[in-house]
Amino acid sequence: MKMPDDEIRAIVAETLAEQQKHQQESIDAIVLKAVASVLASFGIEDDDRKEMRADFQHLRRWRRSVEQAQSYTCKAVITVIAAGLMGAVWFGVKVVLSK
Structure with a gap:
């Protein structure tokens, strides 16, 4: 049974959107950790x-x-x-x- 092209495109678009969301979350976490690390190296903690x-x-x-x-x-x-x-x-x- 062959899937229609529209259904395949929708599945691919949904998969790509989910991958992009996970990548963005990973990037945000990395950036947050890097900024916190730099601030901590200057003696500035999150509580400050x-x-x-x-x-x-x-x-x-x-x-x-x-x-x-x-x-x-x-x-x-x-x-x-x-x-x-x-x-x-x-x-x-x-x-x-x-x-």
């Missing part, structure tokens, strides 16, 4: 994830506040220089007009 996340969030907030402070400092320096130049020009104009 929440603390690490909090540390990274703190570092991000710190970095943003430093960047903001740098921006404000740059603006303040430019303002002081501009005010100094305008004051010098004003003083020069006053001296020239008072003669």
Whole structure:
């Protein structure tokens, strides 16, 4: 008895899909184990994830506040220089007009 081509294709597709699923699960397990191994080599255990996340969030907030402070400092320096130049020009104009 010969099987129809559609049935054969369906069986092959199902088998390939199941193989791909098993391969993906194996890859995921290998990657997870490798990442855990690398983190453990840095002294970071699985239990430390929440603390690490909090540390990274703190570092991000710190970095943003430093960047903001740098921006404000740059603006303040430019303002002081501009005010100094305008004051010098004003003083020069006053001296020239008072003669």
